[in-house]
Structures are given as C-alpha cells and as structure tokens.
Amino acid sequence: MSLFTPADGILKTHLTWDELQNGVFKAFGADAKFGPNKDVKDIGAGNGCLISPDWKSELKNVPQIFIVKICSQLSMVENQAIMENKDFINEDLIKQFENYVKQNHNVEVCLYELLKKYDVTDIPTPKIYFTQAFSEENPLNGYIIMEYVGDGTLYHLSDNISPEHMSQVMKALAKLQATGMKFTDDEKAHFQNHPYIVLFSKMLNEQGSNGFMTMLRQFGGERMKDKIDRLESVLPEVLDIKLIQEMPKSLGMEPVLCHGDLWATNLIWKNGASELELKAVIDFQNAHFGCPSVDFARIFCACMGSKDRKDNWESLLEKFYTYLEKELGAHNMPYTLDMLKKAYRLFFPLGAFLMLPMFGPTLHTINSNTDVEYKTKALMVMFEKAEGLLEDIYDFHQNNKQQR
Structure with a gap:
C-alpha cells in the first residue's frame, strides 16, 4: 500500500x-x-x-x-x-x-x-x-x-491581486521570518531539506525538461512560439538548482524561514466591500531555512499581472524590509535590502520557470468551465502572465550574466 x-x-x-x-x-x-x-x-x-x-x-x-x-x-x-x-x-x-x-x-x-x-x-x-x-x-x-475559513476565497493563476493587497502578504512573510529566528538550532534542523533541491533536481532532468517544454508549447501555441524558442536556447543555464542552496552563503545572507510553496492557492482572502483581507496562509509542507527570494519570486509571479509585477517588485521588497525591521526590533537583520534585491534578481529566472508547470492544470480547469465570459477573462489573464514570465525569465537571466 x-x-x-x-x-x-x-x-x-x-x-x-x-x-x-x-x-x-x-x-x-x-x-x-x-x-x-x-x-x-x-x-x-x-x-x-x-x-x-x-x-x-x-x-x-x-x-x-x-x-x-x-x-x-x-x-x-x-x-x-x-x-x-x-x-x-x-x-x-x-x-x-x-x-x-x-x-x-x-x-x-x-x-x-x-x-x-x-x-x-x-x-x-x-x-x-x-x-x-x-x-x-x-x-x-x-x-x-x-x-x-468559511468566509475565505481562493484565487488562482487566472486571477490577479493588486500590489496594494500584496502588502498584506509581505507583512505575513516578515512575521514568519522573524518567528524562525526564535527557533533553537535543534528546531531549525527540522527545516533543512530544501524542497527545490529534492523535488526539481529529479523533475528537471533531460527527460523532464523536454517534457515540460513540450507541455509549454502545447499551452502557448503559435502565440508564444518565439518566446518559448528564446527561453529554450538558455534553458540549461537557467536550470541551476544548486543556485538556491548556495545563494545565501554566496551573498552573505543568513538563511531565514521560508514558506517554500507560496503561490496563489496557498493564500485565503476575504472579500470586503472595497478591500481584500488576507485571512490565512496555508500549506507549510515545504517550509525550510533558505533564501527569502524563493517566496517572493513565486508569489509575485503567481498573483500579479506581468505589468504590476514588473512595476512593483522592488517597492514591495522595500515594504517587506520595513516590516521585518519592525518585527525584529533590536535584533540584527539577517541580510540587507540590497542583498534581498540581488537575490530576487538572481533567483527570478529559475523561480519563474518553476511556476510555469502550474499553468497546464489551471488551463485544463478553465477549459472545462462552460461559462464563456469567465473563460475568456481567465484565459486573457493566464496568457498575459505566461507571456510576461517568458520574457522576463530571459531578460533577467541575460542581465544576471552581464553582472557576473
């Protein structure tokens, strides 16, 4: 069994x-x-x-x-x-x-x-x-x-959360990281297995990578062909799984408690008259001590439209950093704001790529819906996100190469 x-x-x-x-x-x-x-x-x-x-x-x-x-x-x-x-x-x-x-x-x-x-x-x-x-x-x-959480709502890849409402997620992550710094060494030892190292090192072998690119082409069709071709040309360089494990040490950052699988459906929201309220963060099975950019790249890619993500990722990280400073008080910060931004840039190509497999099952769910108006709107959001990710994976990767 x-x-x-x-x-x-x-x-x-x-x-x-x-x-x-x-x-x-x-x-x-x-x-x-x-x-x-x-x-x-x-x-x-x-x-x-x-x-x-x-x-x-x-x-x-x-x-x-x-x-x-x-x-x-x-x-x-x-x-x-x-x-x-x-x-x-x-x-x-x-x-x-x-x-x-x-x-x-x-x-x-x-x-x-x-x-x-x-x-x-x-x-x-x-x-x-x-x-x-x-x-x-x-x-x-x-x-x-x-x-x-009876009054809560789950949003999906086919929905967008505004940067203003994402500030609530930044506050929750600051509290999570601050809490992890209270743990003893023995308690931290339970959270040392990095999910990306274990999971994706097996999934992203040559067969898995080829299978994923085939799935991506089925999703994107002719509309995304050029962007997918461009991504595939640098894919072996992007799939540097060890980058995540080595990044905190290479940047001088103290590893912090990360959620590890922070994306759209692991947030529960309450719809108010004019505001969204974050009711709960769920599914902590990938929690680990590592680089905080893992959570930021994943949640920004999943929850925001491409334009909002591009225009607001830096300001959201800055807002998060002020929250973390407040949570830690007199305690030393585990990294600087510049380190955090650099870690985000370095991790983004891989982190965004690892979000793309979720588009397949979500597309299947959308296509099985009989509401034509919903389907049209959902597909518009999905394609805008996917095209933006394909562009930015390549651009961030090229910029990172130039900075080395």
Whole structure:
C-alpha cells in the first residue's frame, strides 16, 4: 500500500472514518462523536476535505464543520492523467516522491507545533486542532484537522491581486521570518531539506525538461512560439538548482524561514466591500531555512499581472524590509535590502520557470468551465502572465550574466 494508490478510506485515501474519529476525540474531547449523517466534501486538490460531523450531542466551543488535510499523492496522479505529455510527471516520478511527501507533511506538522510553542498568533493561519505525523508505526495516515475559513476565497493563476493587497502578504512573510529566528538550532534542523533541491533536481532532468517544454508549447501555441524558442536556447543555464542552496552563503545572507510553496492557492482572502483581507496562509509542507527570494519570486509571479509585477517588485521588497525591521526590533537583520534585491534578481529566472508547470492544470480547469465570459477573462489573464514570465525569465537571466 502507498500514498499514490486509491484505498477504501475517506475520498479514496487510507484515512478511515474510525481513525479520524480517534483524532477528533483528541482534538475536541470524548463527547465529540460523529453522528449517522456525517459527511465529507472534496474542496479541491491540496485544499483538504470539508467534514460535517453531525455531532451526536450538543457541544460547546466545537466547530460544526472543519477541514481535514489528508496527506496523499492522488492529486498528483490525477494531474499526470490529464496532462497530454507524460514526460514531466510520470508514474516512476510519483513513486519516488512518496517519502518526500511524507517528510513534507511532517515538516508542516512540526511548524504548527512550533508556532504553538512560541505562542505565535499574528501570522494568519487557520486554527490547528490536531496533527498526526507519519512514522514507522504510522506509514499511511498523516493528516491535520484544522479550521474551515468559511468566509475565505481562493484565487488562482487566472486571477490577479493588486500590489496594494500584496502588502498584506509581505507583512505575513516578515512575521514568519522573524518567528524562525526564535527557533533553537535543534528546531531549525527540522527545516533543512530544501524542497527545490529534492523535488526539481529529479523533475528537471533531460527527460523532464523536454517534457515540460513540450507541455509549454502545447499551452502557448503559435502565440508564444518565439518566446518559448528564446527561453529554450538558455534553458540549461537557467536550470541551476544548486543556485538556491548556495545563494545565501554566496551573498552573505543568513538563511531565514521560508514558506517554500507560496503561490496563489496557498493564500485565503476575504472579500470586503472595497478591500481584500488576507485571512490565512496555508500549506507549510515545504517550509525550510533558505533564501527569502524563493517566496517572493513565486508569489509575485503567481498573483500579479506581468505589468504590476514588473512595476512593483522592488517597492514591495522595500515594504517587506520595513516590516521585518519592525518585527525584529533590536535584533540584527539577517541580510540587507540590497542583498534581498540581488537575490530576487538572481533567483527570478529559475523561480519563474518553476511556476510555469502550474499553468497546464489551471488551463485544463478553465477549459472545462462552460461559462464563456469567465473563460475568456481567465484565459486573457493566464496568457498575459505566461507571456510576461517568458520574457522576463530571459531578460533577467541575460542581465544576471552581464553582472557576473
């Protein structure tokens, strides 16, 4: 049995209702018993499932619905199935990643435990009710019971967030980095496996790179052919995975706590009358100590249109830096603002390239929608982002070469 094969549990995972009930007892107490009309709803790959417990008795201060994030590779298998090109994500790769997926789940569990230990309440995250890590005794059932942010909205690659609203993300990242600086050396040791080194060094071999370029051409068609050709001419130079690992030391930066997978669907927003409010940052399974530009490049590429990203990345980094200074107070800063900007420029070509694989599954979702008006608008946003990324990957790379 493995995480990438369907099972008889909740939503075809290995987690059964009886096993979840045991976790619920630990989270909410012995009276928190599922009723006969308990229900589960899949709310999207990577977002977990929504549990309606139908409590047998009336309970105080216990949620009537909650999220269970079940660690599984089934969504990866589904993405592989819908992609026309099988070289980028294939069955062998999925099997290789099982241990990686388990380790990442345990990283997220550890981070939530440390946020609780240090009484960190000002980083916007869902309430965590219970966590279960993988272990030798528990090889198949890693999961997290957490708050359902009912008034929240997820945005996607086909949406744009304004630079003004992105300031809230900058503030959350400043708080995350400042929190990481409180960790002991033993606690930091849990976050030393860099996800990009492990994950993409396997995915971006020659076969994977060729498969990805094929997928990119299918997405871009004739419209993006010239830009894709230009990118492909420098691709071996761009795919310098070790750059990320070596960058903090080479620039004189202290490694800081990074989210590691900060992109559009890992932010939950609340729509106000005229403002967006960042309600929660989620999915910390790729948290690690490394170069902060990993988070900035990824979130800017995913959430902002190309023009907004180009015009505002420097001012957003400057705003972030003032937030970090405020969070750290008298504590020494882990790097200078100039170092941060240089790290962003150096990492951008690789970071932006690693965002492009997400366009394939998102395009599939858009094309399956029957709302013509939505589809037209979403595709317009997607192509504007993708074309801008293709241009800037090449331009940043060439500028970086000239600066060396």
